[in-house]
Amino acid sequence: MFKQSRVIRKDTISVEYFYKNTKDRFKITLCNDSVNLNRIIKDQNIHRPGLALAGFVDLFTHSRIQIFGNTEVKYLNNLSIDERFKALENIFKFDIPCVIITNNNKSPEGLLECASNFHIPVFSSPYLTTKLAYLISDFLDDQFSPQVTLHGSFVDVYGAGILFVGKSGIGKSEVALDLVERGHRLVADDVIVFTKKGEGILIGSGTELVGHFMEIRGVGLIDVRSMFGVRAIRFQKRLEVVIELELWDEKNEYNRLGLDNPTTNILDVDIPYIKLPIIPGKNITVISEVIALNYLLKHYGYDASQIFKDRLNEKIRKNTGEVDRTINYFEHDFE
Secondary structure, three states: OOOOOOOEOOOOEEHHHHHHHHOOOOOOEEOOOOOOOOOEEOOOOEEOOHHHHOOOOOOOOOOOEEEEOHHHHHHHHOOOHHHHHHHHHHHHOOOOOOEEEOOOOOOOOOHHHHHHHOOOOEEEOOOOHHHHHHHHHHHHHHHOOOEEEEEEEEEEEOOEEEEEEEOOOOOHHHHHHHHHHOOOEEEEEEEEEEEEOOOOOEEEEOOOOOOOEEEEOOOEEEEHHHHHOHHHEOOOEEOOEEEEEEEOOOOOOOOOOOOOOOEEEEOOEEEEEEEEEEOOOOOHHHHHHHHHHHHHHHHOOOOHHHHHHHHHHHHHHHOOOOOOOOOOOOOOOOO
16 A cells, blocks of 8 residues: 555644634624734634523533524623623633624623623624534534645546555656546645545645646646646545556556455545556556546446446356357348
8 A cells, every 4th residue: 555644633723813714704703803813722613601601610611612692692681781791701711712703693782891801802793603603613623634645646537536646756647637638637746635524535635835736757847727727627626536556567466357345544534446557558547537437337326347246146147058149139230
């Protein structure tokens, strides 16, 4: 199997980073400009502090982003000014990253003042609480997900994300370039960052430095986006097949029938794995397209190898000894 780099994972992100990357997506605005945004988010989950506002803080998960929805806002509005300050101070004394008020609710009187006293940023959003909670959870899950960097070429072939790996100089970039020329789309070349999304999904993208540049030996660096246009690139793609290119070695055994379904494990996700030998005259580009189409057929329930195996077993079971033609009657050929 090919070599993988060490797994990396973020431990924290700043509230400033969170705000910068979500303010347009989630329509989040900062309500108290006087506070700094250097506070740290350590937890990928969010919390609604209803019980904490009521005074029960024994299980208060203060390290999470606090969401104030209709229930929290209505509860605070029903309190007197003194009771409201006491309820807010009861949770703001903890090291809270930030507070987000949802559903276009107006900030209860005294909340911004109290939060500013404790240097806690307060944001607001027009989104419904459930929708915003989902969006923020998905963003944080992405930020705190494990990542791994792999060396290879990553291409979208007929909608299937194929990663080409192999020794340096084996021809990964050349195969990717040929696929692009045939109408497929480059995701990244040389350095690909894969992030685990949820259970069993790996999303790959390039690095900010490399972008969609490719190194072609003997030619140099080329910019695929400028050369072939925006139709030839993608910024991210799910990884679905890994193809390892290697020089033909007659001592090695290669999969001939396709009955075995080998996989390689990346970030605890099993990905279909194919070892493809290279010999002079072998069209790796067309074979890569066939691999992509075959993967899609299997995905939709058609396994050619299994169907052939079933036919063979049925023939053996009948044991007639006859060889049946595909066509029972050859009509005249008038061409």
